Amino acid sequence: MIKGDTRVHSLYGSPVAHSLSPVIFNRTFEKLSLNRTYVPFEVSKDKLKDAVRAARTLGFDGFNVTMPHKATILEMLDELEESAEKIGSVNTVARTKSSLVGYNTDGEGAVRALRSYGFKADNKRILVLGAGGAAKALVHRLSKDNNKIMILNRTLGKARQLADDASGPGRISYGELDKASLEKSLHDTDLLVNSTPIMTCALVSQLKIPLNKLKNTDWVLDLSYDKQSEPIPARSGTISPLEMLVHQAALSYEIWLDETAPFALMRSSLVDYLGKDWK
Numbered sequence: 613m614i615k616g617d618t619r620v621h622s623l624y625g626s627p628v629a630h631s632l633s634p635v636i637f638n639r640t641f642e643k644l645s646l647n648r649t650y651v652p653f654e655v656s657k658d659k660l661k662d663a664v665r666a667a668r669t670l671g672f673d674g675f676n677v678t679m680p681h682k683a684t685i686l687e688m689l690d691e692l693e694e695s696a697e698k699i700g701s702v703n704t705v706a707r708t709k710s711s712l713v714g715y716n717t718d719g720e721g722a723v724r725a726l727r728s729y730g731f732k733a734d735n736k737r738i739l740v741l742g743a744g745g746a747a748k749a750l751v752h753r754l755s756k757d758n759n760k761i762m763i764l765n766r767t768l769g770k771a772r773q774l775a776d777d778a779s780g781p782g783r784i785s786y787g788e789l790d791k792a793s794l795e796k797s798l799h800d801t802d803l804l805v806n807s808t809p810i811m812t813c814a815l816v817s818q819l820k821i822p823l824n825k826l827k828n829t830d831w832v833l834d835l836s837y838d839k840q841s842e843p844i845p846a847r848s849g850t851i852s853p854l855e856m857l858v859h860q861a862a863l864s865y866e867i868w869l870d871e872t873a874p875f876a877l878m879r880s881s882l883v884d885y886l887g888k889d890w891k
């Protein structure tokens with residue numbers, strides 16, 4: 613129950629109506645009888661500054677940021693945790709006594725999700741489609757380990773920028789997301805991470821690549837949690853974007869509450885809510 617002293621967390625994005633983060637947090641808070649709530653707000657690009665000011669004025673106890681604000685919010689915060697600054701993208705904001713501090717939990721959330729399938733992202737060949745906020749977080753995190761990463765993006769300049777910015781022992785190359793380069797890169801890839809909003813099956817079919825070319829790929833992770841039109845024939849299988857969603861949410865919980873997150877409870881909150889739609 614919301615009371616006079618309930619601590620408020622929120623989500624700023626556009627669109628937010630489809631977001632499953634409120635389900636994860638509110639069910640978890642309820643089950644643990646924590647006097648906290650999590651409210652999503654539809655915030656357009658031109659209203660983000662006002663929304664950040666409101667979070668300060670109203671004393672929100674930390675909030676999440678999603679598309680399209682992950683990069684633009686940087687200049688509105690007082691401090692950035694080192695990796696968020698390096699990545700240039702924030703998905704979690706914590707409030708200290710006097711300031712708002714930006715973090716990014718997407719990269720580590722993805723790595724933990726991969727690990728839960730037994731995929732250790734070290735010394736692997738990884739193909740990343742897209743070069744937006746989520747791709748940046750993933751490439752920065754994955755390049756810390758000794759992975760060979762290929763970035764393909766619709767806008768070549770953004771793929772180049774991301775490849776130039778990422779540091780670490782991983783080798784990074786880039787190209788334009790077109791039929792020839794995707795078809796070539798699919799050959800013997802350990803992991804394909806699709807961080808565009810177009811699902812892999814749809815993207816492959818748009819580029820007129822036969823779906824069975826995905827057989828050359830071991831694992832596929834579509835970050836977007838829309839439904840696939842057809843099953844992906846990857847060798848080992850597909851990694852659920854919902855696992856990543858719960859892991860990055862658990863990392864936000866730890867930043868806000870400064871304690872170990874109840875990961876199993878957060879995950880089961882979402883599994884129970886989605887029922888047969890968990891995938």
Ligand SMILES: NC(=O)c1ccc[n+]([C@@H]2O[C@H](COP(=O)([O-])OP(=O)(O)OC[C@H]3O[C@@H](n4cnc5c(N)ncnc54)[C@H](OP(=O)(O)O)[C@@H]3O)[C@@H](O)[C@H]2O)c1
Nearest residue numbers: 742743744745746747766767807808809835836853856857
């Ligand atoms: N599962 C999770 O926990 C999780 C976490 C974070 C994000 N996500 C999901 O990941 C997706 C990307 O998020 P984001 O924050 O990275 O978004 P973003 O910053 O807007 O980046 C989107 C990327 O997709 C590319 N793109 C967009 N439309 C395309 C199209 N029609 N064809 C080919 N490429 C296209 C863009 O290319 P250009 O550079 O050419 O514009 C850009 O590289 C979203 O669906 C989001 O919901 C999921």
